Amino acid sequence: MTMRLVSWKRWLGSTLVAGLLGGCSGTQFYGNPEYPRPASQTPLDYFSVNWWASLSPPATLEYGPRETASPAYDPVSRTAIALTRDGYARGVGPDGKVKWLYKTASRFSAGPRVVDGIVYVPGGDGVLYALDAATGDEKWKYVAGEALATVPVVSEGLVLVASESDTLFAVKVTDGQWAWQYRRDPPTGFTVRGASRPLVREGVAYIGFSDGYIVALSADDGGVTWERSLSGSGSEFLDVDSSPVMDANGQLYVTSYKSGIFALEADSGDVVWSTSVPGMTGLLLSGQVLFATGDGRVDAYLAETGRLLWSHPLGERAAFTPVFAKGMLMVPTSGSLLFLEPKTGRSRIAWNPGGGITAPPFVAGRQVFVLSNNGFLYSIDLNGIQG
Known part of the structure; x- marks a missing residue:
């Protein structure tokens, strides 16, 4: 297979927009990264691009390509791993090759x-693969029979991964043998694309x-500890697809696409507080602040009480x-990658x-790997926000 690779060092292109206030009202720049462009006229130094690699560029007449799989990184072999819509898993070295x-x-x-040193790959073909991160050699594979839709979680000798059909699979890290699974019947109406990645604690x-x-399950055998309905009655867009997050005090946070954001007691599932903001699908907890993303907005809440900060x-x-990363909140959107001030919500770039960009970037210290919807993998260095 012939692959076109592009590797440019320390590039800061004209696709940056600075000083964007409020709702990102500044001009957006678009372009094909295969072609060089002059440096930005604005003296920005928030990040610089080390290299980029063309992995799965849009095919002729392909409409609206989307890459939904976040990249990963193996620090020992210095290999970035990207899963793309053409069904390939690729290991990319520190030179962008x-x-x-x-x-x-199938696509990922x-x-x-x-x-x-092992990369666990959730296949859209219904197979969980364990590959050597440095070489791509197959260690084992487990045939789940359902398209897998979450980043695998490795905990206490098990790999946990959820499918698009509402099944959570647990297999053994050593050989990929089945350990247990838990399944719920999907609703009869429309659902939001995606699935919830499990969070494992204690x-x-x-x-x-x-x-x-x-649902809270025993990580040992999949037994139900408690379950809680968050979306009320109905049959459409009830999804609880955000990956749960938990604070140091054992408070659990999760979103219902229909009903809003919920804070729950982790040991019982009892509701501590909730919002009435629908359409949220992503959560990130940093210190005492809960960041939420979804349809048309990015929010910040005080995690303890649910008070909206911005x-x-x-x-x-x-x-x-x-x-x-580096004092910045990085938000992938259908239009661009936003760099927001976490205290104010102001957009810097x-x-x-x-x-x-649809796939969440992967942060490895000051280095960040970004997979664009046009199938280009970027390695960027963050300098962060000062002050």
Whole structure:
């Protein structure tokens, strides 16, 4: 297979927009990253691009390509791993060149997880793969039979991954043998695309489902500890698809697409507080602040009480799961990657390398890996926000 690679060092392109206030009212720049462009006229130094690699560029007449799988990184072999819509898993070296390829039978919905040099790959073909992160060699695979849709979680000798059909699978890290599974019946109406990645704490796995329930399961055998309905009655868009997050005091946070954000007692599922803001699908907890993303907005809440601290409007755009790095909140959106001040919600930069960004970036210290919807993988260095 012939691959076109582009590797440019220390590039800061004209796809940056600075000083954007409120709802990102500044001009957006779009372009094909294969072609050089002059440096931005604004003296910005928030980040710089080390290299980019063209992994799965849009095909002729392909409309609105989307890459939904977040990249990952193996620090030992210095290999970035990207899963793309053409069904390939790729390992990319520190020079931006592809080191290895692994072909699967379908596109990917979610990114991989790297632990101890092994990359766990959730296949859209219904197979969970364990590959050597440095070489791409297959260690084992488990045939789940359902399209896998979450980044795998590795905990206490098990790999946990959820499917698009509302099944949570647990297999053994050593050989991929089945350990247990838990399934709920999806609702009869429309659901939101995606699935909830389980959160494992102190032997309990917390996970949401498309029928509007969040469930606490024993990580040992999948037994139910408690379950809680968050979306009320109805049959459409009940999804609890956000990955749950938990604070140091054992308070659990999760979203219902229909009903809003919920804070729950982790040991019982009792509701501590909730909002009435629908359409939220992503959560990030940093200190005492809970960041939420979804349809047309990015919000920040005081985690203890649910008080709204700020809201950043996005108009018609959707925001996906954010990450936090070097003092900046990085929010992938259907239009660009936003760099927000976490205290105020002010947008410092909106960067669109072409096609927008759906997959959450992967943060490895000051280095961040970004997969654009046009199938380009970027390695960028963050300098952060001063002051």
